[in-house]
Amino acid sequence: MQKIDEARLETDPGYRVEYLMGFMGFTGDDIVAIHDAADLLAPVVPVLVDAVYDKLFEYDSTKRHFVPKQFGFEGPTPTSLEDLTLDHEQIQFRKSHLTRYLVKLVTANYDEKMVTYLDFVGKIHTPAAGSEELDVPLVQMNALMGFVSDAILGTILTQDLPCEKKSATVRAFNKLLWLQNDLITKHYQRHPQTVAIVHA
Numbered sequence: 001m002q003k004i005d006e007a008r009l010e011t012d013p014g015y016r017v018e019y020l021m022g023f024m025g026f027t028g029d030d031i032v033a034i035h036d037a038a039d040l041l042a043p044v045v046p047v048l049v050d051a052v053y054d055k056l057f058e059y060d061s062t063k064r065h066f067v068p069k070q071f072g073f074e075g076p077t078p079t080s081l082e083d084l085t086l087d088h089e090q091i092q093f094r095k096s097h098l099t100r101y102l103v104k105l106v107t108a109n110y111d112e113k114m115v116t117y118l119d120f121v122g123k124i125h126t127p128a129a130g131s132e133e134l135d136v137p138l139v140q141m142n143a144l145m146g147f148v149s150d151a152i153l154g155t156i157l158t159q160d161l162p163c164e165k166k167s168a169t170v171r172a173f174n175k176l177l178w179l180q181n182d183l184i185t186k187h188y189q190r191h192p193q194t195v196a197i198v199h200a
Contacts, residue, residue: 013119014112015182020179030172031110032199038106040159040194041065041152047186048151049098053086055147062143070094071124105176122184149177 002022009016026053041048043181056062060081067084069077073093078084101121108114125136156169 010186010189014115014148016186017090017115017118017179017183020182021175024175024178025128026172026175026179029168030175033165033169033172034106034176036165037156037173040161041106041155044155045099045102048102048148048155049095051151052098052144052148053091053095056144057086061137062140064129065134065140066094067089071134074145118180119183122187125184126187128187138185141184145177149174152177 004019005015009019056066063081063084067078067081070090070093073090075089075093076089077090087090104117108117122141125134126143152173153170156166156173159166161169
Protein backbone atom coordinates (compact mmCIF):
# COMPACT_ATOMS: atom_id res chain seq x y z
CA MET A 1 0.00 0.00 0.00
CA GLN A 2 1.41 3.38 -1.03
CA LYS A 3 1.63 6.10 1.61
CA ILE A 4 0.42 9.47 0.36
CA ASP A 5 1.21 12.82 1.96
CA GLU A 6 -2.29 14.29 1.70
CA ALA A 7 -1.25 17.71 2.93
CA ARG A 8 1.39 17.87 0.19
CA LEU A 9 -1.28 17.10 -2.42
CA GLU A 10 -2.76 20.51 -1.64
CA THR A 11 0.50 22.47 -1.88
CA ASP A 12 2.67 20.73 -4.49
CA PRO A 13 1.14 20.57 -8.02
CA GLY A 14 3.85 18.21 -9.26
CA TYR A 15 3.25 15.76 -6.42
CA ARG A 16 -0.52 16.04 -6.96
CA VAL A 17 -0.24 15.32 -10.68
CA GLU A 18 2.14 12.41 -10.08
CA TYR A 19 -0.41 10.95 -7.65
CA LEU A 20 -3.33 11.44 -10.04
CA MET A 21 -1.42 9.95 -12.97
CA GLY A 22 -0.50 6.90 -10.92
CA PHE A 23 -4.02 6.48 -9.59
CA MET A 24 -5.66 6.81 -13.04
CA GLY A 25 -2.98 4.81 -14.82
CA PHE A 26 -1.91 7.74 -17.00
CA THR A 27 1.34 6.45 -18.49
CA GLY A 28 3.87 7.20 -21.18
CA ASP A 29 1.71 5.22 -23.60
CA ASP A 30 -1.12 7.68 -23.00
CA ILE A 31 1.18 10.61 -23.73
CA VAL A 32 2.29 8.94 -26.98
CA ALA A 33 -1.37 8.45 -27.94
CA ILE A 34 -2.11 12.12 -27.24
CA HIS A 35 0.89 13.28 -29.28
CA ASP A 36 -0.07 10.92 -32.12
CA ALA A 37 -3.50 12.58 -32.23
CA ALA A 38 -2.00 15.98 -33.12
CA ASP A 39 -2.40 15.43 -36.87
CA LEU A 40 -5.99 14.28 -36.38
CA LEU A 41 -7.03 17.24 -34.24
CA ALA A 42 -5.04 20.03 -35.92
CA PRO A 43 -7.48 20.49 -38.84
CA VAL A 44 -10.51 20.71 -36.52
CA VAL A 45 -9.04 23.04 -33.88
CA PRO A 46 -10.47 26.22 -35.49
CA VAL A 47 -13.89 24.56 -35.76
CA LEU A 48 -13.70 23.38 -32.17
CA VAL A 49 -12.68 26.82 -30.90
CA ASP A 50 -15.58 28.44 -32.78
CA ALA A 51 -17.98 25.82 -31.40
CA VAL A 52 -16.81 26.51 -27.84
CA TYR A 53 -17.44 30.24 -28.14
CA ASP A 54 -20.76 29.73 -29.90
CA LYS A 55 -21.77 27.65 -26.87
CA LEU A 56 -20.43 30.17 -24.36
CA PHE A 57 -22.46 32.91 -26.06
CA GLU A 58 -25.70 30.93 -25.72
CA TYR A 59 -25.92 31.68 -21.98
CA ASP A 60 -25.62 34.94 -20.08
CA SER A 61 -24.04 32.96 -17.22
CA THR A 62 -21.01 32.21 -19.39
CA LYS A 63 -20.97 35.14 -21.80
CA ARG A 64 -20.84 37.69 -18.97
CA HIS A 65 -17.30 36.62 -18.07
CA PHE A 66 -15.99 38.05 -21.35
CA VAL A 67 -17.25 41.57 -20.69
CA PRO A 68 -14.56 42.55 -18.13
CA LYS A 69 -11.08 43.26 -19.42
CA GLN A 70 -9.26 39.99 -20.01
CA PHE A 71 -5.80 39.40 -18.56
CA GLY A 72 -3.16 40.35 -21.12
CA PHE A 73 -5.59 42.04 -23.54
CA GLU A 74 -4.71 45.64 -24.39
CA GLY A 75 -7.53 46.53 -26.81
CA PRO A 76 -10.96 48.10 -26.24
CA THR A 77 -13.28 46.26 -23.87
CA PRO A 78 -17.01 45.79 -24.46
CA THR A 79 -19.39 47.90 -22.40
CA SER A 80 -22.22 45.38 -22.04
CA LEU A 81 -23.38 41.89 -22.98
CA GLU A 82 -25.17 43.37 -26.00
CA ASP A 83 -22.00 45.15 -27.10
CA LEU A 84 -20.04 41.90 -27.00
CA THR A 85 -20.06 39.99 -30.29
CA LEU A 86 -18.15 36.95 -31.49
CA ASP A 87 -16.01 39.13 -33.74
CA HIS A 88 -15.04 41.52 -30.93
CA GLU A 89 -11.26 41.93 -30.53
CA GLN A 90 -11.39 40.62 -26.97
CA ILE A 91 -13.11 37.41 -28.11
CA GLN A 92 -10.55 36.94 -30.89
CA PHE A 93 -7.88 37.33 -28.22
CA ARG A 94 -9.56 34.66 -26.07
CA LYS A 95 -9.97 32.36 -29.07
CA SER A 96 -6.25 32.57 -29.77
CA HIS A 97 -5.55 31.49 -26.18
CA LEU A 98 -7.88 28.51 -26.47
CA THR A 99 -6.25 27.55 -29.76
CA ARG A 100 -2.80 27.59 -28.15
CA TYR A 101 -4.11 25.55 -25.23
CA LEU A 102 -5.50 22.82 -27.49
CA VAL A 103 -2.30 22.73 -29.54
CA LYS A 104 -0.22 22.53 -26.37
CA LEU A 105 -2.22 19.53 -25.14
CA VAL A 106 -1.15 17.48 -28.15
CA THR A 107 2.41 18.76 -28.62
CA ALA A 108 3.96 19.62 -25.26
CA ASN A 109 6.18 17.42 -23.14
CA TYR A 110 4.31 16.35 -20.02
CA ASP A 111 6.98 17.61 -17.67
CA GLU A 112 7.15 20.02 -14.74
CA LYS A 113 6.66 22.99 -17.05
CA MET A 114 3.46 21.47 -18.45
CA VAL A 115 2.17 20.74 -14.96
CA THR A 116 2.69 24.41 -14.07
CA TYR A 117 0.84 25.43 -17.22
CA LEU A 118 -2.14 23.12 -16.62
CA ASP A 119 -2.33 24.32 -13.02
CA PHE A 120 -2.31 27.94 -14.16
CA VAL A 121 -5.21 27.24 -16.52
CA GLY A 122 -7.30 26.60 -13.42
CA LYS A 123 -5.95 29.51 -11.42
CA ILE A 124 -6.35 32.11 -14.18
CA HIS A 125 -10.14 31.79 -14.05
CA THR A 126 -10.23 33.03 -10.45
CA PRO A 127 -9.13 36.37 -8.96
CA ALA A 128 -6.07 34.54 -7.62
CA ALA A 129 -4.37 35.18 -10.97
CA GLY A 130 -4.88 37.50 -13.90
CA SER A 131 -7.74 39.98 -13.65
CA GLU A 132 -9.35 40.56 -10.26
CA GLU A 133 -12.64 41.09 -12.09
CA LEU A 134 -12.55 37.60 -13.57
CA ASP A 135 -14.22 35.15 -11.20
CA VAL A 136 -15.73 32.26 -13.15
CA PRO A 137 -17.96 30.00 -10.99
CA LEU A 138 -16.90 26.37 -10.83
CA VAL A 139 -20.18 25.21 -12.37
CA GLN A 140 -19.36 27.20 -15.52
CA MET A 141 -15.85 25.73 -15.67
CA ASN A 142 -17.28 22.23 -15.32
CA ALA A 143 -19.80 22.93 -18.08
CA LEU A 144 -17.02 24.20 -20.35
CA MET A 145 -14.72 21.26 -19.67
CA GLY A 146 -17.57 18.83 -20.28
CA PHE A 147 -18.29 20.47 -23.63
CA VAL A 148 -14.62 20.49 -24.66
CA SER A 149 -14.19 16.88 -23.56
CA ASP A 150 -17.19 15.73 -25.55
CA ALA A 151 -16.00 17.63 -28.63
CA ILE A 152 -12.47 16.18 -28.49
CA LEU A 153 -13.59 12.61 -27.80
CA GLY A 154 -16.32 12.87 -30.42
CA THR A 155 -13.76 14.01 -32.99
CA ILE A 156 -11.49 11.08 -32.21
CA LEU A 157 -14.36 8.60 -32.44
CA THR A 158 -15.19 9.76 -35.97
CA GLN A 159 -11.65 9.17 -37.23
CA ASP A 160 -10.74 6.20 -39.41
CA LEU A 161 -8.43 4.48 -36.95
CA PRO A 162 -7.87 0.87 -35.96
CA CYS A 163 -10.21 0.02 -33.10
CA GLU A 164 -7.40 -0.55 -30.61
CA LYS A 165 -5.68 2.76 -31.41
CA LYS A 166 -8.97 4.67 -31.31
CA SER A 167 -9.78 3.19 -27.90
CA ALA A 168 -6.31 3.99 -26.55
CA THR A 169 -6.54 7.59 -27.79
CA VAL A 170 -9.99 8.18 -26.31
CA ARG A 171 -8.90 6.73 -22.97
CA ALA A 172 -5.72 8.83 -22.95
CA PHE A 173 -7.61 12.09 -23.54
CA ASN A 174 -10.24 11.12 -20.99
CA LYS A 175 -7.55 10.75 -18.31
CA LEU A 176 -5.86 13.97 -19.39
CA LEU A 177 -9.07 15.99 -19.20
CA TRP A 178 -9.91 14.57 -15.77
CA LEU A 179 -6.42 15.62 -14.71
CA GLN A 180 -7.00 19.11 -16.05
CA ASN A 181 -10.39 19.31 -14.36
CA ASP A 182 -8.79 18.48 -11.01
CA LEU A 183 -6.24 21.25 -11.50
CA ILE A 184 -9.14 23.62 -12.11
CA THR A 185 -11.26 22.45 -9.20
CA LYS A 186 -8.47 22.68 -6.62
CA HIS A 187 -8.30 26.46 -7.01
CA TYR A 188 -11.91 26.75 -5.90
CA GLN A 189 -11.37 24.89 -2.62
CA ARG A 190 -9.60 27.84 -1.01
CA HIS A 191 -11.33 30.61 -2.90
CA PRO A 192 -14.59 32.05 -1.49
CA GLN A 193 -16.63 32.65 -4.62
CA THR A 194 -18.26 35.97 -5.35
CA VAL A 195 -20.66 36.51 -8.20
CA ALA A 196 -20.60 39.93 -9.82
CA ILE A 197 -23.31 40.04 -12.45
CA VAL A 198 -22.60 42.40 -15.34
CA HIS A 199 -25.80 44.15 -16.31
CA ALA A 200 -26.49 45.58 -19.74
